[in-house]
Amino acid sequence: MSLPPLASGPDGPGALRPLLETVLDALERGARARGGPLPAGGPEAVAARVRAAVGDVLPQEGDPDALRAVVHTLAEGAADPADPLCAAHLHCPPLAVASAGDLAAGALNPSLDSWDQAPAASELETLVTRALARETGAADALVTTGGTESNQLALLLAREAHGGVRLVCGAHTHHSLTRAAWLLGLPDPVVLPAPGGTLDPAALKAALTELTGPLLVAATAGTTDAGLIDPLPDIADLCAAHGARLHVDAAYGGGLLFSDRHRPKLTGLERAHTVTLDLHKLGWQPVAAGLLSVRDHRDLRALRHRADYLNADDDTEAGLPDLLGRSLRTTRRPDVVKIAVTLKTLGRSGLGTLVDRVCTRADEFADLVRAHPGFELHAPPTISTVLFRPVQASDDTVAVVRRTLLHEGRAVLGRARLHGRLWLKATLLNPHTRPGDLAALLNLVEGITPR
Secondary structure, eight states: OOOOOOSSSTTHHHHHHHHHHHHHHHHHHHHHHHOSSSOTTHHHHHHHHHHHHHOOSSOSSOOTTHHHHHHHHHHHTOOOTTSTTEESSSOOOOOHHHHHHHHHHHHHOOOTTSGGGOHHHHHHHHHHHHHHHHHTTOSEEEEESSHHHHHHHHHHHHHHHHTSOEEEEETTSOHHHHHHHHHTTOOOOEEEOOGGGSOOHHHHHHHHHHOOSOEEEEEEBSOTTTOOBOOHHHHHHHHHHHTOEEEEEOTTGGGGGGOTTTGGGGTTGGGOSEEEEETTTTTOOOSOOEEEEESOGGGGGGGOOOOHHHHOHHHHHTTOOOOGGGOSOSSOOOTHHHHHHHHHHHHHHHHHHHHHHHHHHHHHHHHHHHHOTTEEEOSOOSSSEEEEEETTOOHHHHHHHHHHHHHHTSOEEEEEEETTEEEEEEEOOOTTOOHHHHHHHHHHHHHHSOO
16 A cells, blocks of 8 residues: 655645645535535534535545545535625635635644744744734734634733733623633633623723722723724723723724724724734634734743753754744644735735725625614624614514524524624625625525514
C-alpha cells in the first residue's frame, strides 16, 4: 500500500489540486441537492441522511471516495450563511479570498507556539495584530478563537493587573463575560439594568459610587440580540471618574471601525483598557478570527510562561521570538493568515464598503417591515440586526413560525426576547443580499403566519 500524500512539501500542491476539484464539485452538488438555505426535514431527517451517506466512519478498509461523500453530505446538510435567506445569527458568509488563505494555513500547518514552527506566520501575526490594535486605539492585540476567549482573557488580565477584580456589567451582556467571572473564581458579577437593551449610565454611576475594590466595567458594542451599542463615552467618563477599568465587547460592532460612515458609532472605544473584536462576524472570515486588543503592554506580562523546549532563556536572548506569552493556548493555528490576506486584498475602503452595504440592507429591511401592516418593527437597526414579529401574534406563534421555516429548510431566522416579548431576528451579514431577497424573506414569514 502506498503512503497517502502530504498537503505541503514539494509534492503538496500537486497532491492537493485533484482533491480541490473533488471538494469543489462536492460542494456544488451538495448545495444543489440542499436547494435552499437549510436542509429540510429537521434534526432527525438530517441525522438520518448523514448516517446513511457516511456509514461507518472508521471502517476496517479505507474508502477512496470518502472525501467526495463526506463533503457532499456536509454541503447538503449545511446552513449556508451565503444564502440571503439564512440570516439568523452572527455567522457570516466568508469571503472567497479569506477561505483561500485559510487553505494555505491548513496546508502549511504552522503552530504559533514557537518561532521555529512558524517563522513567517509569527511575524505576520505581529503586523496584523498591531495594525488592528491601532484601529481601537490600543498598543497590541492577541489572536483568539472568538469573542468568548477574548472576553475571558480580558477578565484574566484585569484580575492579574489589579490583584483581583469584580465585574460590573449590564443585564444584556454576553453570557461569556459572566461565565468567565465564574471560571476565574471572581466574585459574583454586579449585573445592572439595561433598559432599552443598553447599559444605563445612571445605574452604573450609582453602582460605581457604592462599590469598593478593583472593578471592571464591561460595555457592549453590538449586542447579540439586537445589535445595540452602549453609550460608550458616558461609560468611559464614569470609569475614569471612579478609577474603574473598562472592557468593551465589540465582537459584533467592531467591524464598524472599517467604515467612515459608521465608525463614529464607536466613539469612546479608544478609551477602553481592552476590546474584544471578532472578524468572523462583521469581517467575513472563516471561523475562527477573534482578537483582544490591549491598551497597556504591561498587562500582557500576566501571560508570560516558560517551557524550555519552546522558549528557553538562551534562545530568547539569542533573538528567537517568544510566542508563549501571546495566548493561553500552546498549539495555535495561524488564523492570522486569512485575516492578513483579507486586509491586504480589500483594504480599509473595501471592507468599509461591505460594512456599509449590510447596514444599508438592514435599514431597507426595517423599512419593509415598518411599511407592512402585518408586521411590527422593534426599533430601527443600529448595525445590521432587525427584530420584527407578526402583529398580534403570541410568543408561541412567533416561535412556531421560526421553527416551521427551519423544518422546511426555507429560511433561517433567529429569535430574541426583549421587553418581555419574543421577536424574530434577521442578522444581515451577506453583502450580496439584494432588496428582492429581503422582500422574499418577509413574504415567507407572512405566508406561514396563522391569521
